[in-house]
Amino acid sequence: xxxxxxxxxxxxxxxxxxxxxxxxxxxxxxxxxxxxxxxxxxxxxxxxxxxxxxxxxxxxxxxxxxxxxxxxxxxxxxxxxxxxxxxxxxxxxxxxxxxxxxxxxxxxxxxxxxxxxxxxxxxxxxxxxxxxxxxxxxxxxxxxxxxxxxxxxxxxxxxxxxxxxxxxxxxxxxxxxxxxxxxxxxxxxxxxxxxxxxxxxxxxxxxxxxxxxxxxxxxxxxxxxxxxxxxxxxxxxxxxxxxxxxxxxxxxxxxxxxxxxxxxxxxxxxxxxxxxxxxxxxxxxxxxxxxxxxxxxxxxxxxxxxxxxxxxxxxxxxxxxxxxxxxxxxxxxxxxxxxxxxxxxxxxxxxxxxxxxxxxxxxxxxxxxxxxxxxxxxxxxxxxxxxxxxxxxxxxxxxxxxxxxxxxxxxxxxxxxxxxxxxxxxxxxxxx
Numbered sequence: 125x126x127x128x129x130x131x132x133x134x135x136x137x138x139x140x141x142x143x144x145x146x147x148x149x150x151x152x153x154x155x156x157x158x159x160x161x162x163x164x165x166x167x168x169x170x171x172x173x174x175x176x177x178x179x180x181x182x183x184x185x186x187x188x189x190x191x192x193x194x195x196x197x198x199x200x201x202x203x204x205x206x207x208x209x210x211x212x213x214x215x216x217x218x219x220x221x222x223x224x225x226x227x228x229x230x231x232x233x234x235x236x237x238x239x240x241x242x243x244x245x246x247x248x249x250x251x252x253x254x255x256x257x258x259x260x261x262x263x264x265x266x267x268x269x270x271x272x273x274x275x276x277x278x279x280x281x282x283x284x285x286x287x288x289x290x291x292x293x294x295x296x297x298x299x300x301x302x303x304x305x306x307x308x309x310x311x312x313x314x315x316x317x318x319x320x321x322x323x324x325x326x327x328x329x330x331x332x333x334x335x336x337x338x339x340x341x342x343x344x345x346x347x348x349x350x351x352x353x354x355x356x357x358x359x360x361x362x363x364x365x366x367x368x369x370x371x372x373x374x375x376x377x378x379x380x381x382x383x384x385x386x387x388x389x390x391x392x393x394x395x396x397x398x399x400x401x402x403x404x405x406x407x408x409x410x411x412x413x414x415x416x417x418x419x420x421x422x423x424x425x426x427x428x429x430x431x432x433x434x435x436x437x438x439x440x441x442x443x444x445x446x447x448x449x450x451x452x453x454x455x456x457x458x459x460x461x462x463x464x465x466x467x468x469x470x471x472x473x474x475x476x477x478x479x480x481x482x483x484x485x486x487x488x489x490x491x492x493x494x495x496x497x498x499x500x501x502x503x504x505x506x507x508x509x510x511x512x513x514x515x516x517x518x519x520x521x522x523x524x525x526x527x528x529x530x531x532x533x534x535x536x537x538x539x540x541x542x543x544x545x546x547x548x549x550x551x552x553x554x555x556x
Contacts, residue, residue, distance in 0.1 A: 140178055158382050225279075284388065402455065406448075
């Protein structure tokens with residue numbers, strides 16, 4: 125019987141819920157807004173299937189990538205609407221045209237994220253673009269299994285833990301199944317997302333008509349969070365750089381992620397997916413000829429099936445190296461630690477009447493807290509280190525930064541060196 129004692133041991137894939145032969149497991153939301161399984165012990169028969177299909181309890185071994193590509197969908201309209209260079213559509217369209225089914229994440233009528241399927245080309249548009257909220261799984265594993273048993277081709281796309289959960293749920297290989305995950309930063313709390321939207325719409329006075337987490341009006345690398353709403357017959361667009369949007373700030377600073385995301389058992393090739401897609405961050409430094417700031421995709425092939433499933437004739441691509449992409453994409457690295465104020469944030473969440481202010485307060489780190497995070501940034505230069513601690517990432521004409529010194533060279537750091545006196549203390553970094 126599945127029993128979640130430590131929340132880090134549940135990724136929320138719902139494989140246990142959907143596989144239970146007695147349907148005695150339900151999902152319940154905790155105070156942070158994440159769903160966890162709850163077993164009805166009166167109807168449970170202790171068959172143990174729920175534990176056998178859990179991707180956290182039974183993680184897969186890491187799979188080395190077969191090939192890696194930088195890639196662009198030749199259809200510029202679709203690429204501008206999409207993340208990952210528009211590559212998802214070139215996996216999905218051949219499946220649909222062959223009478224198959226495609227699963228992906230979409231917004232529902234309340235602008236929450238849910239996993240769903242489509243059987244037509246028109247339905248793919250709802251699955252395009254990033255959605256930085258943990259999706260509700262529903263009965264998608266059961267639906268996928270039924271389509272597979274009918275002999276239909278299925279493309280199932282999702283986060284690494286969702287793909288690992290699907291493979292554990294199925295417990296056998298299907299030649300007519302293609303699985304695709306994405307390079308994942310982690311899944312944020314649906315509760316925080318609901319509260320954020322409630323503040324934006326002012327308790328229902330405004331009707332949301334569109335949300336784009338990664339709008340490219342200002343370019344792919346400087347993407348905006350863009351929300352459109354209608355109020356009193358007027359259309360209003362709220363658009364801000366992703367670094368300035370408060371919800372995105374909480375997400376990117378690892379403050380509102382599911383606990384399991386900080387020790388993910390499925391990322392880095394451990395989901396058993398056929399193919400992984402992502403944005404090829406850093407492309408301008410590695411292959412500048414492949415960067416037009418409209419979005420370049422990263423394709424990581426894990427199986428022959430993954431490679432043959434792509435519509436290559438509609439892709440402009442070049443072979444790349446995994447080690448070239450990984451330094452610029454944190455999702456390809458081991459899980460990031462939680463923000464130091466994560467516990468403080470969620471402890472105050474239910475009592476706040478101003479989510480934005482709470483996010484601002486909790487994402488501000490003291491100098492002491494920033495120093496504690498040094499190991500996370502062990503490969504940053506001193507220049508970036510000083511900026512991140514004292515200047516918030518902004519440059520200053522009054523500060524000279526060494527360009528080439530790495531943390532490995534640091535001998536000591538003194539924040540209040542008194543060589544010039546107590547009142548005129550300086551920060552001193554001794555280097556090798």
